[in-house]
Amino acid sequence: MIKKVKKKIKKFIDVRVRLLKDQQYINQQINFNYNQLSQLFREDSFIPFSAWAISPTTILHVINDISINKRKNIIEFGAGASTFYIAKLLKTIKSNATFYSVESDEDWALELERQLKLYEISDFVKIIYAPLVEVSNNYALTDQRTWYDTYILDQKLKDQIEFDLILVDGPFGGSTPYARYSAVPYLERYINDRTSIYLDDVQRKDEAEILTLWNKKLKFKVIEIERYACLKKDQNFDVTPFQLSNPWI
Numbered sequence: 001m002i003k004k005v006k007k008k009i010k011k012f013i014d015v016r017v018r019l020l021k022d023q024q025y026i027n028q029q030i031n032f033n034y035n036q037l038s039q040l041f042r043e044d045s046f047i048p049f050s051a052w053a054i055s056p057t058t059i060l061h062v063i064n065d066i067s068i069n070k071r072k073n074i075i076e077f078g079a080g081a082s083t084f085y086i087a088k089l090l091k092t093i094k095s096n097a098t099f100y101s102v103e104s105d106e107d108w109a110l111e112l113e114r115q116l117k118l119y120e121i122s123d124f125v126k127i128i129y130a131p132l133v134e135v136s137n138n139y140a141l142t143d144q145r146t147w148y149d150t151y152i153l154d155q156k157l158k159d160q161i162e163f164d165l166i167l168v169d170g171p172f173g174g175s176t177p178y179a180r181y182s183a184v185p186y187l188e189r190y191i192n193d194r195t196s197i198y199l200d201d202v203q204r205k206d207e208a209e210i211l212t213l214w215n216k217k218l219k220f221k222v223i224e225i226e227r228y229a230c231l232k233k234d235q236n237f238d239v240t241p242f243q244l245s246n247p248w249i
């Protein structure tokens with residue numbers, strides 16, 4: 001009896017220790033990635049990382065991609081920390097890429113524009129304020145009710161031919177079921193074999209389903225890291241962030 005209890009306790013402790021070690025490894029990796037990002041803003045600066053911000057790992061993956069694969073036509077949904085780093089990278093590497101950031105909250109968009117000016121990077125991003133409105137059936141999934149106003153997007157993107165990088169970190173998940181689904185159906189005509197697509201929060205049920213459905217349509221290769229996924233074909237250089245070795249594996 002005592003032997004059985006001891007065995008159970010040992011198993012419980014082993015599992016806990018393993019979880020802690022895994023988490024410690026992830027934290028080290030995020031620290032490393034954040035340090036990488038910090039190379040971009042050397043002057044006095046403060047880029048807010050709130051609970052709503054995307055992980056430094058995702059941003060590093062995206063800016064590796066922009067820098068190494070010379071991305072020229074970029075769009076993100078959901079502005080914030082990611083917008084600063086992408087715009088700053090474009091300035092730093094003297095890129096003439098077009099970068100759109102689609103934002104549904106007008107106050108957030110205005111504050112972001114103010115801060116982008118402060119860091120002299122506002123010329124490297126076009127913020128599109130597009131409120132969430134009823135989504136048309138062409139772009140909706142089951143009980144999804146809203147997405148960005150496509151009338152505004154149509155106007156702003158009318159001269160655009162393709163997108164080679166798409167980052168989907170908005171609208172915020174609580175806005176409606178399947179809040180982020182419409183990005184790929186809406187942008188389908190701009191997507192080609194060179195496009196890479198990043199979707200954040202794939203640990204959530206809705207985003208996991210969205211990822212499956214997008215890939216059914218696109219048949220790209222999917223990489224999942226931390227809590228985001230990258231969909232791409234093998235047409236480009238590998239831009240996965242440097243992985244620290246995990247001593248626990």
Ligand SMILES: C[S@@+](CC[C@H](N)C(=O)[O-])C[C@H]1O[C@@H](n2cnc3c(N)ncnc32)[C@H](O)[C@@H]1O
Binds near residue numbers: 052108169171
């Ligand atoms: C997941 S956030 C986008 C985060 C952004 N890509 C970043 O890297 O920080 C999705 C939306 O939440 C809203 N949002 C962002 N930060 C917020 C905050 N601190 N509080 C409330 N809403 C926020 C904005 O409307 C944004 O488009």
